[in-house]
Amino acid sequence: MSIRISYYPGCSGKGTSSEYETSTTGVCQALDVDLVEIPDWSCCGSTPAHTVNHVLSSALSARNLTLAEQEGFDTVTTPCPSCLSNLKIAEHKMRKESFREAVNELLDQPYGGGVDTKSVLQVLVENVGLDKVRERVKTPLEGLKVACYYGCIMNRPPEVMDFDDHEHPMAMDNLMEAIGAEVIPFPLKVECCGASFGIPQQNIVTTLSGKLLEVAKGLGVDALVTACPLCQMNLDLRQGQINAAQGTQHSLPIFYFTQLMAKAFDLSDAVQGMKRLIVNPQKALAKIGQADKEIA
Template sequence: MSVTQYAYYPGCSGMGSSIEYDISTRALCKSLGVELLDIPDWNCCGSTPAHASDHLLSASLVARNLAIAESMDVAGIITPCPSCLKNLKTTSLRMQRKAFHDKVESIVERPVRADLPIKSVLQTVLEHCEPEAIASHVSRPLKGLKVVPYYGCIMNRPPDVMTFDDPENPTSLDRLMTALGAEVLPFPHKVDCCGASLGLVRRDLVTTLSGRILDTAAALGAHAIVAACPMCQMNLDMRQSQINRANHTRHHMPVFYYTQLAGLALGQSESCLCMDKLCVNPADTLRLVDCPAAEERTR
């Protein structure tokens, strides 16, 4: 595998609530030959509050990061967070319009080309290595692990901005997990909304929406949910006990980042992958990987 350099935009959550996503992403990229160069002095993309109040504000926050990345010798910008990704891509697209472009440049007071390719880490990994090639690196196959892939609502949408995978029935995570040896169950809620940041102001919506995702995953017999978005992961994992209380359910469903499971399969240690950062303890589930028969015994 050749080494390609990318400007890496970790996103704010990668510094805190999803530090395990950031750490496992760096580990996965390293083992697959994708070299990450942190964008120096990067700033917040503005997330939902910025683009919900002013497109120019959102674009200006993003454009500063684009400008810094453009001064680096890289093949593109990549980020693990779909929300950051959406802001980066939307801004890059909007800046194709000259009037908007000029306005943003005058705000950030530096030239912004907005021409670097911007991708998710998931897309980069799969474009860099075919799932079959990744399979050849697997030292600890996830055999016996039944997972449902959960992409979240914006990893692939809106389709003309994200231009990656099928917007209604994406399969990139499915292919990756299958290559790692896991059994991927057909999941109808792949791109459903988890409730996102409404967890703060309308928790009832999150307990309903995320609750359904957990219900279906459990009904299908999944051992774990595989997520690709810090917001989704937080709602499903950290709020799982809230959801259980609100819905009178007793789910114990670990919610991994796909990078954590990939790292596991590629032989990285559980502590390096920060498995202990997950709120729902994955220990029982992880034991299945070592010893598929364990499931039978626990019954």
Template sequence: MTGKIRYAYYPGCSGQGTSVEYDTSTRAVCAALDIELVDIPDWNCCGSSPAHTVDHHLSAALSCRNLAQAAQVEGARGVITPCPSCLSNLKTSARRMADPDFAARVNKLLDKPLRHIPPVKSVLQALFEDVGPDALYPRVFKRLEGLKLAPYYGCIMNRPPQIMEFDDHEHPVAMDRLLEAVGATALPFPLKVECCGASYGVARQDIVERLSGRLLDAAAACGADAFVTACPLCQMNLDLRQDQINAANKTGHRIPVFYYTQLLGLALGLDPKALGLDKLAVSPRDVLAAVGVRA
């Protein structure tokens, strides 16, 4: 990579609240790697999980308004977002707008018709393609040697493949390769695209306890020191709900759950406070101290 790359940045609603550490660590890592993030002006909620279950056209209009706003960012290569749910909504809406009848109904809901659809990708894809493991390696300040990680992508970061169009939808490796470039060990985690229970944590806690419990069990069986994920909802279920899961399943897991950007930031020598490590429910201090990293 040569020179700075500019993207229109969609932080998503959770990035302003429950996953603020994902947003701040994403911004810090991108700045350190010469990726300029310009917040989409006057962005709105993409509809997240519920909107499309109520009205497909209204759901698409929410995302398409963001795409129209993003097109105003001068010099941007496209739109990137850290959140897989936001990514799915933005990319799905963009694809559906290729249907003239669908587009006509959506455009009636917008202040101005959407004329230009910028490319959309995840921050993970941008880091992997625009920076890449080989270019990341020489920038490392502190190698994370000895840190054994269970890379967990969640069920929608790469699926459905005809819409997400990045990495392998059953065995993705982009996050693995970036983590390996900074010295960590990415374990062959067998459940890297299995569902954690997603938003059922509110309506059906038992489902999250079963599915996320299965993930925690598998990580422990692999000998993982920690989970690393790219999804705010996955991180919340595995981290914040870990005590609930232990109580329900009669287990005793104490496995830290990092965002991959937090670990990349540590390896790049960024301030742990800027990476939001203090926001994690399961403290990562002992795990990091064991590999010579102070958090």
């Protein structure tokens, strides 16, 4: 039974995190999830807009939700936690009539409300289910030791996000286990990576993301798994900056969870997008299947 759901890729999916985008669409296709991209979608209104004006930010989100509604959908899915957060918060805030009116004043077509947004992670865990994921695995990731890093906004604030535990989420851990990886509990799984401070105050990112890498290293994992383009970028693209600032020598691959799923499903290299990662993942990926051999 296939699932048909409205899809909001978000801007990073079409640029900096295109490997997240290709692996997300590839994995969903493999699991019979029909992602229907919102026609003429626009910016969700995250970081720049909502720091300036909440009504404007929510209006940007509401425009996209309205488009999805017009296509006949009541649920939108997005891989990006920033988009997820902004779309959900807009919907949440617009339940208040005065705010909804202020937003609708900015829109050509008013938003009626009631369109839910879910992360791709949530759809895979709740709508598809771990059993179906397990069935689809061609090459279990046995031998690969990972820690899952959810970032700070995937599950927060809990009353808006309404998914998994906000201090101790397990969705991605369970998903990685389902595709055969060895999952080490990551104590900093919901800590902040420094987010967009990489531009105005780089030292915040090198400190916070540096701590994540330090703790992950202490756990002896082969890689970190993320679900957020911004977290991934801070940890992967800026790993060199972090090493320079902290005097460390980390070389820890940072995967999107969908990339590892694509790997386990034996999807094409183009879908996996491993080449787009900055820290070379080959050493980590080479461990896949090694656990069995050691025992043998």
